[in-house]
């Protein structure tokens with residue numbers, strides 16, 4: 001309890017006001033903001049209060065592609081940061097556009113949870129044992145492309161059905177019997193305490209997750225370097241390097257965050273050395289065409305080296321026709 005490193009400094013004259021952590025109202029956003037709030041309380045000795053911000057993505061019933069991708073979840077929080085209404089924000093990293101915004105600092109990328117997608121199905125079935133004609137709900141072109149491609153190549157008769165909504169709503173389609181299965185990020189299920197309902201953690205060689213999936217991003221105003229330095233203690237360099245490579249691939253493919261792009265970087269041991277392997281996939285949502293490639297390089301010593309690996313894989317994927325499979329680009 002009395003870890004001296006975490007004891008609030010009392011020499012700082014008057015007690016400072018609580019830090020304001022801006023968050024979306026969804027159960028998932030509240031859960032992940034609550035986790036980080038607790039870590040920041042322990043780190044700084046300051047109180048942290050959650051400030052709820054409603055984003056367009058929360059109120060709109062349009063599809064993700066229609067509303068311009070997951071960036072809509074992020075921009076209201078960023079506006080609040082720039083306006084000084086909140087001190088910091090926690091995002092799902094996979095929802096962050098790849099372009100670095102003016103006036104904001106990505107202060108920390110905490111250690112990543114399981115990046116895989118999870119299947120929640122009726123009768124506890126795995127993807128490969130779903131009954132003929134099974135309907136699988138997902139609003140993600142990336143998941144559709146890879147599930148349909150795997151089904152084709154394994155003679156599995158399934159149909160992907162576009163759905164939207166929060167995690168509870170999506171699992172509800174299975175419990176109500178409307179769909180045979182839905183696919184969700186394992187990390188999201190875990191954060192809201194429902195991972196036990198997953199019937200399969202889908203191997204990355206069947207479905208590569210979204211770039212940055214399972215990781216969080218802690219962002220604050222660039223005008224508050226003192227806070228940025230404190231938040232940086234939550235950063236996990238290994239996670240940061242991996243997600244930097246994944247997001248660099250996404251950016252170099254010039255794909256938006258709702259594009260059918262999967263990517264996963266992981267450290268692999270090669271004898272004595274540790275290398276970074278980056279796998280990427282792009283496909284049509286019906287799964288008829290898929291460009292899936294991988295590259296391995298020395299473990300990057302910097303974000304720039306990680307970005308170079310992502311760009312190199314993107315160049316190879318583009319040479320194999322990746323651009324033609326991505327459909328409409330989000331701006």
Ligand SMILES: NCc1[nH]cc(CCC(=O)O)c1CC(=O)O
Pocket residue numbers: 070092093094095183184185187188189212213214215216
């Ligand atoms: N698309 C929305 C979204 N953004 C982040 C997560 C899950 C948490 C994460 O990936 O870190 C989810 C839900 C899902 O894809 O099932």
